[in-house]
Amino acid sequence: MKLVVQVKLEPMPGQAAALEATLRACNEAATWVSEIAFERGEFKNFPLRKHTYDEVKSRWTLGAQAAQHVIKKTCDAYTTLKANLKAGNLGKPGSKRYRKATEKPLAFRPQGAQPYDDRMLSWQIAERTVSVWTTSGRVKNVAFTASVEQLATLALYRKGESDLLERDGMWFLSATCEVPEAELNTAPADFLGIDLGIVNIATTSDGEIMAGRELNRVRVRERGLRTELQKKNTPSTKRRLKKRRRKEARRAKDINHKIAKHVVAEAERTGRGIALEGLTGIRERVRLRKPQRATHSSWAFHQLGEFIAYKARKAGVPVVHVDPAYTSRTCAECGHIDKANRVSQAFFACRNCGFVDHADRNGSRNIRARAWESWRRGAQSTAPAPPRTYRGEAGRKRSITASDARCASPGP
Template sequence: MKLVVRVKLLPTPEQAAALEATLRAVNDAATWVSTLAHDQRVFRDYDLRKHAYGQIKDRYGLAAQAAQHVIKKVTDAYATLHANLRNGNVGKPGSARRERVQAKPIVFRPSAAQPFDDRCLSWQMDARTVSIWTTWGRMKSVAFTASADQLKTLAAYRKGESDLVYRDGMWFLIATCDLPDVPVTDPDGFLGVDLGIADIATTDDGTHHSGKGLNAVRHRDRELRRRLQRKNTKSAKRLLKKRRRKEARFAADTNHTIAKRIVTEATRTGQGIALEVHVQGDGVRVI
């Protein structure tokens, strides 16, 4: 079972500058490789390496592993785009939207996330620091903070790549952990869960998980955004930017808390969980 653990980095100003320069360099390189892939119509990882690998190292001064990760990031992005095209997610063939998407290469933001493998990134769990490759050289003793549970999971199960992420002025590492699969047993019945708006979830044993608090926060934030947008001052724009993900984080935390309560109850009683989905014309269908 794959699980991701996000830890917050606490870099010094010099380390933060090196991380920022690194993200900018690898994403500039990714945009250049993307343009090359689009123009040459070369989207397979192996084929694109032959066209771009040497030039990336010369143009942007990237290490060998970083250059390979840049190429893989580009091929993965185009694989996702082509899957969306096949599934019709960007419009029907011949539509203006589809033609617009296909006409331009993928562009990577200067601060887009970048994967690092164990050759570019090493963890010192006891010291709570990491050593990470940057375009300014190897940055050692970059501090990070994590909960006791996160540290335990990282120490026991971390495996594979970790993504360097810059968001809202903060630095994060998102590490992949490979946990052993939990043995599957036959449930003793099912706990039905009906999803809604007024009540986020209602179980068939009569337990209601209310969405009243979440809806109140959404209403309050909507009114606050309206007032700040009307003011349109620099301070209002700063506050809007600061709060832009706060509501989403609160909603995610609320949903996660409710989900954990339902899973805990189902585990305690040995039951499985069945979601009750209302389908117009068919009544209630349980999946």
């Protein structure tokens, strides 16, 4: 399975200047190629090369490999745009957002990621350095930092392209690795149910609560600070809001990784599968009061599910998604369903048999039971092919074409 190891570069000032000039030139060239593709209506790689390859090489002094990657990156960006339009991610045809995405050519950010192949980039993993092609020549001995686990993965499984990107003044390389999957456990002893919630992000059927009230206090405090900054609406507060938004996203992503890693490790250790709720479309199905909306929509539950799924796939742990309907109202002991069973957010008391438990743990036990029943009836593991991500243990890498091309806001 393909994952991506992301390492942090530590270039000297002169090296960083060369890298910055290279990214800027490549993305300026990609924006120009995008304009030609838009004018001619030609969005396929090889036909587009006939109209742009020579100009890209001479005008921006790019090497042959870099010019080809620039053209391919542009074509990939339009492929992503077409897929987003088809899926309805940019609104309905004729809407303002849809027109904005289709009436102008795509533009690339100056710091957008640039793909490198082995002709343009070489790794010296033992020395923790890389040699990188730039518009001003080959830059050698660029130091990078990585964990022991990352170094081992790079040494054993690196295969394919690497992406150079700059973010908040820091430089990164994302290297594609072909990591072998463990053999799927087709005879799990049981399932580990995971109940996802607002107060407690994840509760297992073993009764373990992960990321509970302490995290929510931090989230409430950050939301209050964000509200105060939004009221001021000055350039400095906008910059601060942008910085805090990224910080909050990184914290949520880190917590999701830790939860997923712990859940998969526990399931693998005990020979069990993992049972998850099928939460597709929950924001459209659930009606909430206005004060509840921010809390309900501010956690990346889909991201958490993806992290669990691909880590489970890597470890050979089966994953089954079940219908979450009435799991919070059903007694895990006798199966009695009653809205009154859920006394409060944290307290469950069955009106039929008198069983008392933590509400989230009761829900996770119901999820476990449904997954086990589905598995016995012949259900297959629903863990999808993993996203192409890896950061330390694993981290989410955004698609170059989706992140570096302004798909939703083409053109200046």
